[in-house]
Amino acid sequence: MNKLAVSNLDLYYGENHALKDISINIPSRQVTALIGPSGCGKSTLLRTLNRMNDLVAGVKISGTVAFEGEDIYADIDVKQLRMRVGMVFQKPNPFPMSIYENIAFGLKAQGVKDKAVLDKVVEDSLRGAALWDEVKDRLNSPAFGLSGGQQQRLCIARAIAMEPEVILMDEPTSALDPIATHKIEELMDELRKKFTIVIVTHSMNQAKRISDRTAFFWMGELIEQGETHQVFNHPQDSRTRGYVSGEFG
Amino acid sequence: MSQYIDPKTSLARQRKDKLLYKAVWGAAAITILFLLWVVWHILSNGLSHVSWEFITGAYTRIGEASGIWAMIVSTIYMVLLSLAFAAPIGIMTAIYLTEYAKLGSKMVQVIRFCTESLAGIPSIVYGLFGMTFFVTTLGLGFSILSGALTLAMLILPVIIRTTEEALIAVSMSYREGGYALGCSKIYTIWRLILPSALPGIVTSIILSTGRVIGESAPVFLTAGMVTQIPESVLESGRTLTVHLYKLTQELFTQYEWDQAYATATVLIVLILFLNLATKVIATKLNKSA
Amino acid sequence: MNTITKAQIKGLQLEPNKAIDMKEIFFHLLFLSSAMVGVLSVCTIGWFVFNEGLPAISEAGVVEFITGKEWLPPALYGILPMIVASIISTTGAVIIGVPIAILTAVFLAEIAPKWLADIVRPAVELLAGIPSVVYGFFGLVIIVPAIETLFNIPAGNTILAGIIVLAIMILPTVITISETSIRALPPIYKEGALALGASHIYSVCKVLIPAAKSGILTAVALGVARAIGETMAIIMVMGNAPAMPGSLLEPARTLTANIAMEMSYATGVHASALYATGIVLLAFIVLLNGSLLYLNRKRAY
Numbered sequence A: 001m002n003k004l005a006v007s008n009l010d011l012y013y014g015e016n017h018a019l020k021d022i023s024i025n026i027p028s029r030q031v032t033a034l035i036g037p038s039g040c041g042k043s044t045l046l047r048t049l050n051r052m053n054d055l056v057a058g059v060k061i062s063g064t065v066a067f068e069g070e071d072i073y074a075d076i077d078v079k080q081l082r083m084r085v086g087m088v089f090q091k092p093n094p095f096p097m098s099i100y101e102n103i104a105f106g107l108k109a110q111g112v113k114d115k116a117v118l119d120k121v122v123e124d125s126l127r128g129a130a131l132w133d134e135v136k137d138r139l140n141s142p143a144f145g146l147s148g149g150q151q152q153r154l155c156i157a158r159a160i161a162m163e164p165e166v167i168l169m170d171e172p173t174s175a176l177d178p179i180a181t182h183k184i185e186e187l188m189d190e191l192r193k194k195f196t197i198v199i200v201t202h203s204m205n206q207a208k209r210i211s212d213r214t215a216f217f218w219m220g221e222l223i224e225q226g227e228t229h230q231v232f233n234h235p236q237d238s239r240t241r242g243y244v245s246g247e248f249g
Numbered sequence B: 001m002s003q004y005i006d007p008k009t010s011l012a013r014q015r016k017d018k019l020l021y022k023a024v025w026g027a028a029a030i031t032i033l034f035l036l037w038v039v040w041h042i043l044s045n046g047l048s049h050v051s052w053e054f055i056t057g058a059y060t061r062i063g064e065a066s067g068i069w070a071m072i073v074s075t076i077y078m079v080l081l082s083l084a085f086a087a088p089i090g091i092m093t094a095i096y097l098t099e100y101a102k103l104g105s106k107m108v109q110v111i112r113f114c115t116e117s118l119a120g121i122p123s124i125v126y127g128l129f130g131m132t133f134f135v136t137t138l139g140l141g142f143s144i145l146s147g148a149l150t151l152a153m154l155i156l157p158v159i160i161r162t163t164e165e166a167l168i169a170v171s172m173s174y175r176e177g178g179y180a181l182g183c184s185k186i187y188t189i190w191r192l193i194l195p196s197a198l199p200g201i202v203t204s205i206i207l208s209t210g211r212v213i214g215e216s217a218p219v220f221l222t223a224g225m226v227t228q229i230p231e232s233v234l235e236s237g238r239t240l241t242v243h244l245y246k247l248t249q250e251l252f253t254q255y256e257w258d259q260a261y262a263t264a265t266v267l268i269v270l271i272l273f274l275n276l277a278t279k280v281i282a283t284k285l286n287k288s289a
Numbered sequence C: 001m002n003t004i005t006k007a008q009i010k011g012l013q014l015e016p017n018k019a020i021d022m023k024e025i026f027f028h029l030l031f032l033s034s035a036m037v038g039v040l041s042v043c044t045i046g047w048f049v050f051n052e053g054l055p056a057i058s059e060a061g062v063v064e065f066i067t068g069k070e071w072l073p074p075a076l077y078g079i080l081p082m083i084v085a086s087i088i089s090t091t092g093a094v095i096i097g098v099p100i101a102i103l104t105a106v107f108l109a110e111i112a113p114k115w116l117a118d119i120v121r122p123a124v125e126l127l128a129g130i131p132s133v134v135y136g137f138f139g140l141v142i143i144v145p146a147i148e149t150l151f152n153i154p155a156g157n158t159i160l161a162g163i164i165v166l167a168i169m170i171l172p173t174v175i176t177i178s179e180t181s182i183r184a185l186p187p188i189y190k191e192g193a194l195a196l197g198a199s200h201i202y203s204v205c206k207v208l209i210p211a212a213k214s215g216i217l218t219a220v221a222l223g224v225a226r227a228i229g230e231t232m233a234i235i236m237v238m239g240n241a242p243a244m245p246g247s248l249l250e251p252a253r254t255l256t257a258n259i260a261m262e263m264s265y266a267t268g269v270h271a272s273a274l275y276a277t278g279i280v281l282l283a284f285i286v287l288l289n290g291s292l293l294y295l296n297r298k299r300a301y
Helices: A042-048 A078-084 A099-109 A115-128 A132-138 A148-160 A178-191 A204-210 A228-233 A238-244 B007-049 B052-056 B069-100 B106-120 B123-137 B144-169 B172-180 B185-214 B217-223 B240-249 B254-288 C022-060 C062-067 C080-111 C114-129 C132-151 C159-183 C188-195 C200-211 C213-229 C232-238 C255-262 C268-300
Strands: A002-013 A016-027 A031-035 A059-067 A085-088 A166-170 A196-200 A213-218 A221-227
Touching (some): A002 A042, A016 A042, A016 A196, A031 A042, A031 A204, A042 A213, A099 A115, A099 B185, A148 A166, A148 B172, A178 A196, A221 A228, B007 B254, B007 C080, B007 C114, B007 C132, B007 C159, B007 C200, B052 B069, B069 B106, B069 B217, B123 C022, B123 C255, B123 C268, B144 B185, B144 B217, B144 C022, B185 B240, B185 B254, B217 B240, B217 C255, B240 C132, B240 C232, B254 C114, C022 C062, C022 C268, C062 C080, C062 C268, C080 C114, C080 C213, C080 C232, C080 C255, C080 C268, C132 C232, C159 C232, C213 C255, C213 C268, C232 C255
Parallel strands (some): A031 A196, A031 A213, A085 A166, A166 A196
Antiparallel strands (some): A002 A059
């Protein structure tokens, strides 16, 4: 079953044609990696999946993006969409508040006040993000006190606290050191059992290690997509072959 | 080195440089000396006359009692009331401009043009307007309320601009993070953006407080000069600056001189205190960032 | 590729966007109407000042009002002496204050060691915060008597005293904004000049100051606005005689002082004439901002 389906998507930033006729299916409970040289449109595509591009002025979109078969660019409640399609950003962006408040933030925004419920969700989410053991004794200290890798796992915990169905990750390890990166990759192996994950990465090794499917973008076009081992070992397009073999990009 | 460089002109250039250096140091020295002179002259003549009785005492014109308590109370009323009008409106305007309005739209241009014009109007014109509009047309009389409404218009652009800067400085990642969790716009603003911008907003309020304390011309034209503690905002009151002005109109005896110096001292200490407060907030801001 | 139809599983559909999200609309309107307060304020002030001031101008005639040399309410309303006094005191303050201010800005931005700049900068900010009546008082007790003894005249309340007080008062405005604009320049300017072997001070004067010109012009314009709009300090040191001043050592009354001194008892045409004085004052501000815009635009080409 496909969680997300993009068909014939074109996107313009003003005059700039950033995505050209993209069609891609994101299957449920798998990790889909979007790869390609910078500026190829992979992050832009990711941000159309939960309509974060709405925040950017002058974006025009045609084509459809369907979530559970429904067009998310129809007149729907964007907030609800974003609760179901969570997002983790390139740079960890903890809010200026305590660890606990960070995780509880999304639920509180929806009016959840029950302390017992919040406590449980905070603990479950932190466990889910493999951060509980490291922070359980300082839940009320500021989130800025955490290391970069911990901050990013906090942001993952904050996203899964909303129990989304999909988690979008925009180069989540690009600001982290190798050890922190390794921890996040391990975590993603756990997360894929419960969530559908779409990850943008500039590291081909990362895509190879963690993803089930890979899509290769080049200059706003989707060049090739398929099973990860297929795309990396038997690329059909010469540009894909060039990129995955490290010739350019 | 280029053959065209003549050691003689080069030397002249060096002499000019030395002169320029001296001018720069001299200018800075003049600035500082003037400041020290003003502050020192006032404090050295005034501090010894600032006493508990002076600050908390009543004032009578004949001169048995020269306390400034009524002026301090009027000044506090003026600050609080004008901020009560201007701060919410200014902060909400800044929120509209940074979070709601479309960048560069006609609406934003009009609002920005008007607030900038507001900042450019000389304060005496505010006094002129306030006296006719609030005092006479609206029938509020010479009162703290008329004065506060006039001053609220005067500090509005300060609050808008400073708050806007504070809001713009809030990291985009907070907005993205909030929206990505499905939070509504108002919730994101209220819980994420405003708390992060709080130090900047507080600074803007302190700046406006200084402005209100420092203004005098638009104040006496709208709030009058009565030296009693106002019992309601519809009564007239005399602020500290207006009081100092009135005192300087009648400097005959040493006693009157002392009063004027003491009042000026209180004003300078107040401003020193406010400047210190902004510094403390700024350091706190830098630490948390 | 397989096209997807509506999700079969019930309860998984996305809710349609609520046609009217009352809460969001309420706050949007609230913020918008707050923003309208500023717009409304300017319009009301403008309308009032013109509505009240035009009768006097039309009664006296524009030319007579602006070029009239006699201010004798309720008979004669000529404000030329006030216009002259405002222009002279402001120009004088700019001539003395601006060079000192720009050089101090250069000092803070480029020359001063960090520890010294960290002391001088807050001091300048303090200078900005001191109420104008305190400056007026200082002028009254220090500068006015000094002028009396220096020039051996009976009364030191003169244009010169006003000029000196105003020059001090515009220092912080011009310093702060000039320093900010010099600091905002990318380092390549200075590095480029230094790399040619130019001295530090030469690079600052010949490269940085011209590059920061638009910011410095803005600073000067704000200084001029402060000087021309200043009221109380001027009233306290300039003597306020509404006659045409013959020299810098004579008293004079500025436009602002004219309004402040007579507004509390003026009625009828007299009050209207004070509003008209306000119109002239506003015209100066518009002219000032207009020329600033023109000067800064010209630079962009």
